[in-house]
Amino acid sequence: MPRSAAQRFPRADGAVPEARSFLGGVLAEWDITDRSDDAVLCLSELATNAVRHGARGGFLVEVSLDDGRLRVEVHDAGAGNPRPGRPSEDDTDGRGLLIVSSLADGWGVTPHHPCGKTVWTEFKTEESKTPIGVIPC
Template sequence: MPKPAERRFFRADVAVPEARSFLRHVLSQWDIIDRSDDALLCLSELTTNVIRHAVPQGGYFLVAASLIDGRLRVEVHDQSGRLPHINCPDAEDVSGRGLLLVDALADEWGVQPHVPSGKTVWTEFKIETRQEPASGVIAC
């Protein structure tokens, strides 16, 4: 099982592609291609929400990834107590669909509030793991 990975990002528009690049690199290191597009899109939505709604100017957020029991978990940590919620945008609205996408793509997602402040918004994806053949066994 690979060691969890995490990285801090400062609030800036470039943080979204930087966070995606970070996760893409981690998934590559872990040899995960199954569900990587879903995980990357969900991370984009969560980091966009953090930048727009949760992190003050000059602040930062943390992205963490772990792999446990065939599940990829991607987390976004911030210091805001403001909890995300799913919107019901009209057809004319140009934003407000991020958590709808997360809800549709992730196998599970949720929010864990922190005391005294902050939260973690997490997503999980069931993934196929490569099974290594037992020592001395030749794969067909």
């Protein structure tokens, strides 16, 4: 059965930990444990980009689970098409999308006109086989 959850966050320093906590809570509720660390780390990178580079306002995190595919989306009003950086050994940032590329099973950017974009990641995952509301023995 498809599931989804969403929450809006302000464009503020504390928003990234709040977004991580939101996703962690959703994944715990859905009993997704096999890819939860990867998903939370990727969300952290995408939310950081939304806070640093997004335009006015905040950002929206949407999470969906359907047929063993977990999708995490970050919507913001910022312009541009994010791409993995080419940081040098001495650079202290610019590795976020490289991390996302290495952990997620897929990721991409969907532009919205006249402004904004959605940056998404997908993970193949094992959904719990225990029906909702049933306590396993």
